Amino acid sequence: MDMEKIKVHIKRHPDLETLPEYATLGAAGLDLRARISHVLELAPGARSLVPTGIYLAIPAGFEAQVRPRSGLALKQGITVLNSPGTIDSDYRGEVGVILINLGQEPVQIAPGDRVAQLVFAPYARAEWQEVNDLEESDRGSGGFGSTGLG
Numbered sequence: 001m002d003m004e005k006i007k008v009h010i011k012r013h014p015d016l017e018t019l020p021e022y023a024t025l026g027a028a029g030l031d032l033r034a035r036i037s038h039v040l041e042l043a044p045g046a047r048s049l050v051p052t053g054i055y056l057a058i059p060a061g062f063e064a065q066v067r068p069r070s071g072l073a074l075k076q077g078i079t080v081l082n083s084p085g086t087i088d089s090d091y092r093g094e095v096g097v098i099l100i101n102l103g104q105e106p107v108q109i110a111p112g113d114r115v116a117q118l119v120f121a122p123y124a125r126a127e128w129q130e131v132n133d134l135e136e137s138d139r140g141s142g143g144f145g146s147t148g149l150g
Contacts, residue, residue, distance in 0.1 A: 020033070050115055067116060
């Protein structure tokens, strides 16, 4: 499989044994693991910032997106609160994941558990061009639900 790759500088916390990895050849996201020293219990409705033990220097023009893991979301109701969380190219602190338990039962996160995934994406910056009127469109100013149900 020939994929475009970007070079990302990464530093790991001394406690971290391995770097994030892709689970399969076709995976878009790298698995992020909890760098915690003891089991973290998330009660229903609770949220917590979970450190990952990695520090990144992302190339200019790219961001890293922290996204939920579908299995955790479906099976336990655990998701990333600010999904997708954006890591900017000029941020150099430890990558953290804001997890929330939207399920009905407490969930335990153990040290080293896979808690989220990291996807790299290019982005464009806007250059404002202020105008007096916007060009018309078929939708116009129709907002939430204006295109119908289903």
